[in-house]
Amino acid sequence: MDSITTQNAVVHFNSDVYSALNGYIKDTQPSIIFVLVDSNTHDYCLPKFLERLENGDITVEVMEMPDGEEHKTIDICSGVWGALSEYHADRKSLLINLGGGVVTDLGGFVASTYMRGISYINIPTSLLAMVDASVGGKTGVDLGALKNQVGVINEGEMVGIDTSFLDTLPQKEMVSGFAEMLKHGLIYSQSYWHTLTHLENLDLSDLDRLIHESVVIKNEVVTSDPTEQGLRKILNFGHTLGHAIESYFLEHPEKTALLHGEAIALGMILESYLSTKVCDLNPSELDEINEGILKTFTKVEITKQDQEHIIELLIHDKKNSHGVVKFVLLEAIGKPKIDCVVSNALILEAFEYYNR
Incomplete structure (x- = not known):
């Protein structure tokens, strides 16, 4: 499938995802690569993703958040911001969001606000995130039960849609x-x-x-x-x-x-x-x-x-x-x-x- 050019990024599909991602890492040489996952994508998607990631000598740190909409909160953001700081993330760091809409929304918001903005890439693993949440630059979290009340519009560097991740997804x-x-x-x-x-x-x-x-x-x-x-x-x-x-x-x-x-x-x-x-x-x-x-x-x-x-x-x-x-x-x-x-x-x- 042909890649799709957005206003500030490109959406790549399947086999093109990893060549584009690895090419970006080689060209930009991030100081550290962070991968944000939830407890599901940690088990079912992360191993396959890391096999295809070519990071060279660049350190890769994995950060895990709980899965589910109820965890799309400022408190979880604080935890991720804290982890970035603890691992000495700087403005040349890269955050890769590997997960469904909660991970891409929250991870995009964290990246857009940490040190006033670091680069991020979305690798959506759910159908919802592939067709909607990961594309278009909307990031954010819920305020209590109110959906997406805090956030910014800020596109990542790219979106990588690997539809083989859908094999891990429950029918619901x-x-x-x-x-x-x-x-x-x-x-x-x-x-x-x-x-x-x-x-x-x-x-x-x-x-x-x-x-x-x-x-x-x-x-x-x-x-x-x-x-x-x-x-x-x-x-x-x-x-x-x-x-x-x-x-x-x-x-x-x-x-x-x-x-x-x-x-x-x-x-x-x-x-x-x-x-x-x-x-x-x-x-x-x-x-x-x-x-x-x-x-x-x-x-x-x-x-x-x-x-x-x-x-x-x-x-x-x-x-x-x-x-x-x-x-x-x-x-x-x-x-x-x-x-x-x-x-x-x-x-x-x-x-x-x-x-x-």
């Missing part, structure tokens, strides 16, 4: 990443959406091509609006309600926490319903979206009490301004509209639709 994590691919179709390409919702016509050999297409879509959007002043907001479709739902389930221990993609899938159905009321999305397309998402994602029980608390969390969404909640909605599949204002009554209607 694969499904979670698939939600972001579905989103790319809904906001950008009706034909891509149609392909993803008819996977019975494809086999596993098509997965690399579909991942590549998702990265192309995300990169085209990000390149045209790197700091999210306008068009890049469309990447938040499903995320206004999806993030609020994810946060609500994270902060209530009696609930089973949802993976990011599970919450976003739910959010996309809800926001598609809102689209029929606010943007005249055709009800037949709403049915198509609902059916396409529920082919893959199991419905989640959202009680009336849950709904009220979820709506309260919407005020923390990063697209808001002047206290007004702003949604990305759809006029049609592949045709999004940004900065839509929706009443709470309509949101409750959307939950009623979903529960039916």
Whole structure:
């Protein structure tokens, strides 16, 4: 697969990943190479990665953080910053983030802020990180249960997507990443959406091509609006309600926490319903979206009490301004509209639709 040039970096795929990475190390000669992993990627991905890494005489230090969204916190950042300092990292050090979206988001933020910025490279190992989290330069951590409230936009030196790492991924994590691919179709390409919702016509050999297409879509959007002043907001479709739902389930221990993609899938159905009321999305397309998402994602029980608390969390969404909640909605599949204002009554209607 051809590499994809972003605004400030390049996304490499499979066999090109290690030649590009090792070439970068040879050319730049970092003072120390740090590899950030979580407890899963330490066991399942790190050995294979280190076999392919050509570091010469440069010291490699591995830093491990706990796995899971609940550890995407400033406290963990402090631990990583402290480890960098303890091992005498300087401004010529390189941080390689080997993991899913939590590792690439947090590691990118740590690198962007340590000594006011050191170089970093993302090697995503989950489908979610490959098609979304690792590309585009968004870094950050959660503030309590509130998603991605602290962070910066700062692209790394490169992204290396080695799809063989997906062999280590539980099925549930694969499904979670698939939600972001579905989103790319809904906001950008009706034909891509149609392909993803008819996977019975494809086999596993098509997965690399579909991942590549998702990265192309995300990169085209990000390149045209790197700091999210306008068009890049469309990447938040499903995320206004999806993030609020994810946060609500994270902060209530009696609930089973949802993976990011599970919450976003739910959010996309809800926001598609809102689209029929606010943007005249055709009800037949709403049915198509609902059916396409529920082919893959199991419905989640959202009680009336849950709904009220979820709506309260919407005020923390990063697209808001002047206290007004702003949604990305759809006029049609592949045709999004940004900065839509929706009443709470309509949101409750959307939950009623979903529960039916």
